[in-house]
Amino acid sequence: MSLKHAILVLLETEPGSGYDLLKRFREHIGYFWNASHQQIYQQLKWMHEAGWLALRTEPQQGKPDRKVYELTPEGHAALLEWLAETSKPQKVNDSLLVRLYGGHLREADNIRADIAHHRKLYEQSRAALLAIEQHYLALPEAERQPYRFPYLTLRRGILSVQAWLDWADEVDAVLNHL
Amino acid sequence: MSLKHAILVLLETEPGSGYDLLKRFREHIGYFWNASHQQIYQQLKWMHEAGWLALRTEPQQGKPDRKVYELTPEGHAALLEWLAETSKPQKVNDSLLVRLYGGHLREADNIRADIAHHRKLYEQSRAALLAIEQHYLALPEAERQPYRFPYLTLRRGILSVQAWLDWADEVDAVLNHL
DNA sequence: AGCAAATATGCAATTTTTTGCATAAAAATA
DNA sequence: TATTTTTATGCAAAAAATTGCATATTTGCT
Structure with missing residues (x-):
């Protein structure tokens, strides 16, 4: 679209x-x-x-x-x-959460492995985004100007990935005392 | 799929x-x-x-x-x-961020209105999710059991919406001293 | 030297999603 | 009482995304 x-x-x-x-x-x-x-x-x-x-x-x-x-x-x-135009709200379709919703039908280890697998990907993603941010912040003021808006979207990426990882910690804590 | x-x-x-x-x-x-x-x-x-x-x-x-x-x-x-099956990483397509990425081609007020519009939606969403959480937490232990996994997904919703709102605060701060 | 991975581009078939249309009763609101 | 919204279901065409296939060179690794 x-x-x-x-x-x-x-x-x-x-x-x-x-x-x-x-x-x-x-x-x-x-x-x-x-x-x-x-x-x-x-x-x-x-x-x-x-x-x-x-x-x-x-x-x-x-x-x-x-x-x-x-x-x-x-x-x-x-x-x-x-x-x-005004943008419609983002359409989210996340199969990891569908699978977790049906967690009572799965082995606990299977769920843990699933989360661990995604955690690795999100950690890689966070490292990459933080590196881009460091690169941006190291630029002199004048050169930062053209990247002002992309930087705002980068912040969204960073906060979003971090929120996922924080949630994964909660999930692991619950799964581990199952 | x-x-x-x-x-x-x-x-x-x-x-x-x-x-x-x-x-x-x-x-x-x-x-x-x-x-x-x-x-x-x-x-x-x-x-x-x-x-x-x-x-x-x-x-x-x-x-x-x-x-x-x-x-x-x-x-x-x-x-x-x-x-x-192992779930593939979530595919994200968020047109709000595409529009923000091209913010240099837009009026500042237009961007602010766009963010404000979505902020309302996310605030409503947060209120709804927190209400569901309160309802869940009010249940006696035994009745909570069957909702353990859905509750984990609910937590994802709450943290995710909160992260969006935190980001929107950052964006507003930047847009307001433009 | 040989092999895998990355660079670089594209077609075709299938599946999935979106958009527009259509119907009809019940409940709520003015 | 009249109108709007919600409930409730579905078809059909169009647009978009996915999957599988296909080709060819360069770069890095063993």
């Missing part, structure tokens, strides 16, 4: 290829937007055909051409239009 | 109609699973045809029949099988 617009926001900040976008989704904004490479390439194709994106093909020695996309004025207009 | 299984978990706890499920999704577990009525009725049909659910039609005076679904042994088996 708004992967198109997520792509517009990213390309407005900095033009890039489909693979560049994939990495940005994975490494930088995965705590608020996720997309597979198939999805991204499909959308880029659609957006290019709709006139939202211009395509610059950079020939590379030996390697296949690098296809760099950037916003057209139409794409910019579409982005502004979308930004003005 | 696992709406089917979310429905199985809910019906395992207590049989009910499509509308009952809709209300449970909306009022009780909306912080970890959401589904529209169209989705629910479609899935119920599929699950019934697949032999996962038995249908009991309760005639009502005047009113149209109440269609109550409950798990068959096959449905129960399907649920147990799914519960044993």
Whole structure:
């Protein structure tokens, strides 16, 4: 529904290829937007055909051409239009919690392992986000300016991951005196 | 992908109609699973045809029949099988944060209004979840037992909503000295 | 040197979700 | 009494996401 617009926001900040976008989704904004490479390439194709994106093909020695996309004025207009809409509340679908809800049908060890597995992922995520934050905070005031808004979203990622880990501690405490 | 299984978990706890499920999704577990009525009725049909659910039609005076679904042994088996799988990390797609990421293209007041609008929703959600928690904590030990696992998911909802509100405070502080 | 992983792009089929439409009675509110 | 909201169910078309397949080079590791 708004992967198109997520792509517009990213390309407005900095033009890039489909693979560049994939990495940005994975490494930088995965705590608020996720997309597979198939999805991204499909959308880029659609957006290019709709006139939202211009395509610059950079020939590379030996390697296949690098296809760099950037916003057209139409794409910019579409982005502004979308930004003005009021966003619907986030739709959450978390199967880990569905599984926990049905915990009475599972082995306690299975639940513990499930939580432990996710804990590792969230801890990795927290470390990555905190590293990005340190990098941002080390910048001189002037260079921080353009990242003001992305930084606010980064804070959301950090608080959100931390809240998950705090909850996991509660869960482990309960599971351990079962 | 696992709406089917979310429905199985809910019906395992207590049989009910499509509308009952809709209300449970909306009022009780909306912080970890959401589904529209169209989705629910479609899935119920599929699950019934697949032999996962038995249908009991309760005639009502005047009113149209109440269609109550409950798990068959096959449905129960399907649920147990799914519960044993390891759950993939939650896929997050939050358009509010995409919009905030592109905040440099928006009016500050527009952003503030957007945050304020969502803050109201999250505050309502927090109040509802805390009320459910109070209700649970007021139960005598024995009656609390069957709700142990749902209570853990409720805690996730509470911590999660609180983390969002804490973040919104940070955002407001930054936006106000812009 | 050989193999795995990362880089880089895409098509096609299937599944899932969303959106729009449709009906109809009961309960609540003005 | 009239209108709106809630209860209650469902079909069909369109949009979006997932899954499986396919290709080819480069980089890092053993």
